Amino acid sequence: MFQTVGKPVPRKEGRQKVTGESKYVDDISFPGMLHGVTVRSPLPRGRIRNIEFAGDLPWHEFTIVTAQDIPGENYVALIVDDQPYLAAEFVNHAEEPVLLLAHPDKYLVEKARCAVHLDIEPLPPIFTIEASLAKEQIVWGTDNVLKTFTVEKGAVDDVWADAAHIVEGEYRTGAQEQLYIEPNGIIAIANPEEGITIWGSMQCPYYIHKALLKPFQLPPEKIRVIQMETGGAFGGKEEYPSILAGHAALLAWKSGKPVKMIYDRAEDMAATTKRHPSRTRIRAAVSPEGKLLGLDIEFVIDGGAYATLSSVVLSRGTIHAAGPYNCPNVRIRSKAVATNAPPHGAFRGFGAPQSIFALERHMNKVARVLGIAPEEFRRRNFLHTGETTATGQTIREAIDLEALLDRALELSDYHAKTKAFAKENERSRVKKGIGFSSFMHGAGFTGSGERYLESIAGVEATADGRARILVSSTEIGQGTNTILAQIAAETLGIDYDCVDLAQPDTSEVPNSGPTVASRTCMVVGKLVESAAIGLKQTLVNAGLLEENNFAEACARYIAEFGPLKSFRQYQAPPGIFWDDETYRGDAYGAFAWAVYVAEVSVDTLTYEIKVNDFVALQEIGRVIHPVLAAGQIEGGVAQGIGYAVFENVVWKDGRMANSQMTNYIMPTSVDVPDIRVYFAENPYAYGPLGAKGIGELPMDGPAPAVLNAIENAIGVAVNEIPLMPEMLMEDLRVEAAVG
Amino acid sequence: MGKVRIDFRVNGSAHSVDSYPMARLLDVLRGQIGLTGTKEGCGEGECGACSVLLNGELVNSCLVPVLQVAGCEILTVEGLAENGRLHPLQQAFAETGGAQCGICTPGMILAARQLLDRFPHPTDQQIRIGLAGNLCRCTGYQKIFDAVRRAATIGSG
Numbered sequence: 048m049f050q051t052v053g054k055p056v057p058r059k060e061g062r063q064k065v066t067g068e069s070k071y072v073d074d075i076s077f078p079g080m081l082h083g084v085t086v087r088s089p090l091p092r093g094r095i096r097n098i099e100f101a102g103d104l105p106w107h108e109f110t111i112v113t114a115q116d117i118p119g120e121n122y123v124a125l126i127v128d129d130q131p132y133l134a135a136e137f138v139n140h141a142e143e144p145v146l147l148l149a150h151p152d153k154y155l156v157e158k159a160r161c162a163v164h165l166d167i168e169p170l171p172p173i174f175t176i177e178a179s180l181a182k183e184q185i186v187w188g189t190d191n192v193l194k195t196f197t198v199e200k201g202a203v204d205d206v207w208a209d210a211a212h213i214v215e216g217e218y219r220t221g222a223q224e225q226l227y228i229e230p231n232g233i234i235a236i237a238n239p240e241e242g243i244t245i246w247g248s249m250q251c252p253y254y255i256h257k258a259l260l261k262p263f264q265l266p267p268e269k270i271r272v273i274q275m276e277t278g279g280a281f282g283g284k285e286e287y288p289s290i291l292a293g294h295a296a297l298l299a300w301k302s303g304k305p306v307k308m309i310y311d312r313a314e315d316m317a318a319t320t321k322r323h324p325s326r327t328r329i330r331a332a333v334s335p336e337g338k339l340l341g342l343d344i345e346f347v348i349d350g351g352a353y354a355t356l357s358s359v360v361l362s363r364g365t366i367h368a369a370g371p372y373n374c375p376n377v378r379i380r381s382k383a384v385a386t387n388a389p390p391h392g393a394f395r396g397f398g399a400p401q402s403i404f405a406l407e408r409h410m411n412k413v414a415r416v417l418g419i420a421p422e423e424f425r426r427r428n429f430l431h432t433g434e435t436t437a438t439g440q441t442i443r444e445a446i447d448l449e450a451l452l453d454r455a456l457e458l459s460d461y462h463a464k465t466k467a468f469a470k471e472n473e474r475s476r477v478k479k480g481i482g483f484s485s486f487m488h489g490a491g492f493t494g495s496g497e498r499y500l501e502s503i504a505g506v507e508a509t510a511d512g513r514a515r516i517l518v519s520s521t522e523i524g525q526g527t528n529t530i531l532a533q534i535a536a537e538t539l540g541i542d543y544d545c546v547d548l549a550q551p552d553t554s555e556v557p558n559s560g561p562t563v564a565s566r567t568c569m570v571v572g573k574l575v576e577s578a579a580i581g582l583k584q585t586l587v588n589a590g591l592l593e594e595n596n597f598a599e600a601c602a603r604y605i606a607e608f609g610p611l612k613s614f615r616q617y618q619a620p621p622g623i624f625w626d627d628e629t630y631r632g633d634a635y636g637a638f639a640w641a642v643y644v645a646e647v648s649v650d651t652l653t654y655e656i657k658v659n660d661f662v663a664l665q666e667i668g669r670v671i672h673p674v675l676a677a678g679q680i681e682g683g684v685a686q687g688i689g690y691a692v693f694e695n696v697v698w699k700d701g702r703m704a705n706s707q708m709t710n711y712i713m714p715t716s717v718d719v720p721d722i723r724v725y726f727a728e729n730p731y732a733y734g735p736l737g738a739k740g741i742g743e744l745p746m747d748g749p750a751p752a753v754l755n756a757i758e759n760a761i762g763v764a765v766n767e768i769p770l771m772p773e774m775l776m777e778d779l780r781v782e783a784a785v786g
Numbered sequence: 787m788g789k790v791r792i793d794f795r796v797n798g799s800a801h802s803v804d805s806y807p808m809a810r811l812l813d814v815l816r817g818q819i820g821l822t823g824t825k826e827g828c829g830e831g832e833c834g835a836c837s838v839l840l841n842g843e844l845v846n847s848c849l850v851p852v853l854q855v856a857g858c859e860i861l862t863v864e865g866l867a868e869n870g871r872l873h874p875l876q877q878a879f880a881e882t883g884g885a886q887c888g889i890c891t892p893g894m895i896l897a898a899r900q901l902l903d904r905f906p907h908p909t910d911q912q913i914r915i916g917l918a919g920n921l922c923r924c925t926g927y928q929k930i931f932d933a934v935r936r937a938a939t940i941g942s943g
Contacts, residue, residue, distance in 0.1 A: 062880060064888030065877075066823070066863065066867055066872070067823020067892045069888050070822070073826070074816075226923050227889075228833055228889045228890050228921060228922070229827065229889040276888065278825070278889025279886075279889060280887075281923070312828040312829055674882065677883070678886060678925055678926075678929050681925060681926035681927075681929065682886065684926055685926030708830065708832035708921070709832050714926075715921060715927075716914045716917040719926055719928075
């Protein structure tokens with residue numbers, strides 16, 4: 048029924064990627080270009096007393112930029128304008144940028160960076176959620192609180208007296224580094240006459256565009272941002288490139304020369320954003336029949352030193368905290384608090400992996416207290432069509448979570464393995480276990496977010512019958528180019544090979560919104576579909592389009608009327624309402640639904656944890672491209688396994704102590720299991736050709752599934768990730784000591 | 787120490803570069819010879835994005851001083867396709883979804899090339915071990931395994 052959609056067409060930029068022809072930012076240079084570096088605070092909090100340029104270096108050859116050199120306002124425009132481009136007097140986190148240097152010799156500029164001595168009077172820092180909540184020091188605003196939300200459904204205070212069981216638990220998750228293999232990098236050309244042009248590795252060209260307006264006091268048309276091929280992002284190139292672009296532009300502005308800034312791995316890991324650490328406390332009331340009566344959830348995330356995106360990360364984490372369950376009484380109180388860590392930021396899942404980890408561990412705990420199987424407890428509480436989520440959103444799509452669960456358990460041979468492992472484990476040093484998680488992920492911006500964004504996408508046709516998609520949505524590996532081209536080709540009824548994409552360049556493409564929040568396929572894809580329909584309609588109205596004459600119709604239209612372009616702006620699907628004040632209503636246009644099953648083995652002598660098998664079953668609406676979709680799931684699952692048992696950010700005095708790939712360990716090809724991906728297709732009425740979002744979903748489920756499997760293997764409940772072997776050893780010792 | 791002249795071959799062509807002897811092969815390839823297909827991911831030999839074949843052996847070019855390659859034959863990703871025809875591995879990576887963001891891809895393909903040189907029909911375990919020095923953050927490796935299996939089939943077909 049479809050010509051292109053659902054088919055594994057070749058990735059648009061695939062050939063360039065496998066031949067090495069693709070140009071990433073570090074692959075281009077300009078005549079006379081300087082190399083820029085950042086001098087950062089070694090201390091987590093303090094007052095800058097003096098800056099000394101030491102060493103035997105030709106300092107007059109260097110372009111040196113401090114906060115005083117910023118022509119306009121010194122903040123990075125995002126949600127709250129609290130983060131300076133360069134610290135002027137106070138530093139609030141280690142690695143905070145204080146000074147910039149540029150020089151034609153990239154080795155000499157590195158030497159110079161080490162020769163700048165910052166004399167900083169230390170102030171007492173705080174590093175933990177507890178210290179921040181206790182206001183041991185006030186490091187942000189009047190109370191360290193970056194944002195709070197309360198979600199209320201029913202009357203949760205009334206459920207405790209009559210509950211058959213009340214089960215409480217506390218869960219923690221650590222920071223996680225995005226670890227895209229291409230570090231952050233930007234090239235800038237900037238001067239007052241021509242304005243600023245930025246080339247770089249990024250997710251959101253228009254975020255950078257907006258962020259440069261105030262510091263340089265330029266009109267929008269004098270700022271141009273161009274995305275180069277981008278070597279992975281995962282949220283790590285959502286907001287951070289706005290800072291780096293500002294820095295490169297400041298050096299270029301002052302020197303009058305092009306400036307390239309490429310972070311090395313250690314700087315990228317230590318200084319740029321990571322996933323927010325979290326603490327979740329859950330209190331659940333359950334009826335004698337095993338039905339959830341009430342959930343009281345307190346969700347806190349560590350935002351680091353500045354507000355950045357913490358409020359929206361908190362929002363998504365809050366909304367996902369009660370999961371895909373039908374619970375009549377829910378209260379979720381959430382807080383993002385400030386510490387003196389480098390600001391935490393966007394990372395695939397955006398708060399949801401944290402709160403879902405807590406809930407899916409807690410669901411297993413409640414089941415254990417009740418003495419029923421974890422799958423049976425889920426079954427008794429799953430959401431159904433017509434029931435409401437924690438925010439009061441009525442599920443209108445036809446969903447069948449019981450069927451999803453049953454199929455996932457069958458595909459993973461869950462029941463047979465549960466039995467077999469219990470028996471084998473009695474005699475084995477290596478204990479095996481199997482566990483699962485059931486969850487959902489909302490696609491697109493939360494609440495009214497998409498209405499505020501007012502994204503625009505366009506499709507242009509050429510006289511030779513080719514279509515060109517005009518969006519600022521970026522290809523960052525996930526397949527934007529390919530799926531948008533498929534959607535346009537399908538809608539226009541032309542060959543996939545006849546569709547091109549404009550390079551994301553703010554001087555050429557409209558603002559289709561940021562490439563985040565699993566919104567590119569569902570939201571931007573829908574705009575591309577609508578724009579393509581509009582383009583066809585224009586040809587029909589001109590009396591030119593008949594069957595199979597698209598190229599001829601385009602040629603005739605352009606000859607007669609001029610350029611043929613069609614643009615569409617976002618409009619919310621009908622019946623979607625959200626109240627920002629009460630935090631109630633339709634949080635997302637649509638959710639993807641999933642059940643993931645992990646099989647693990649735990650060596651009780653070495654404490655080594657291995658994930659041996661993984662089944663990922665999800666319903667994401669229509670699958671636009673089966674290979675790319677499976678690739679998204681597999682990559683997300685690998686990151687989720689890393690989050691659970693590999694990736695440990697070691698903090699020392701507010702700095703990342705293991706900012707190297709040598710000692711921050713992500714899964715390799717020998718660490719990942721076979722990841723078996725399955726889709727249940729249920730086309731979504733308001734998605735392009737039925738598609739929903741997919742990108743973040745696979746990050747949510749693996750960590751709780753793996754920890755549930757570990758509990759199944761060793762009978763010990765661990766409620767904190769990452770779970771490293773040495774931590775497991777400690778947990779098992781404690782368990783043995785207390786019996 | 788000043789610059790010295792070093793002669794070696796890259797992708798079948800002779801090159802003579804004036805370079806500091808301890809300059810990284812990675813920088814010489816990218817900066818002096820202009821072959822930017824070889825990528826830098828970590829600069830410490832962990833990620834494998836800068837992998838090239840040095841006399842047929844897989845090396846991290848960020849850890850190789852250019853002095854060491856005098857008289858050697860280097861193969862980079864640019865040397866795989868012949869007359870615009872993709873190497874079976876390049877074709878397989880493009881078809882199976884083995885390349886997502888593409889930054890690890892040149893190094894990964896060279897690691898796969900060396901793997902297939904050693905084991906033309908590798909087992910799954912040989913594939914996993916053979917690629918363990920090359921990190922990929924996008925794919926979860928599954929489609930890369932598919933690509934290597936497919937290339938092994940094409941290569942022998």
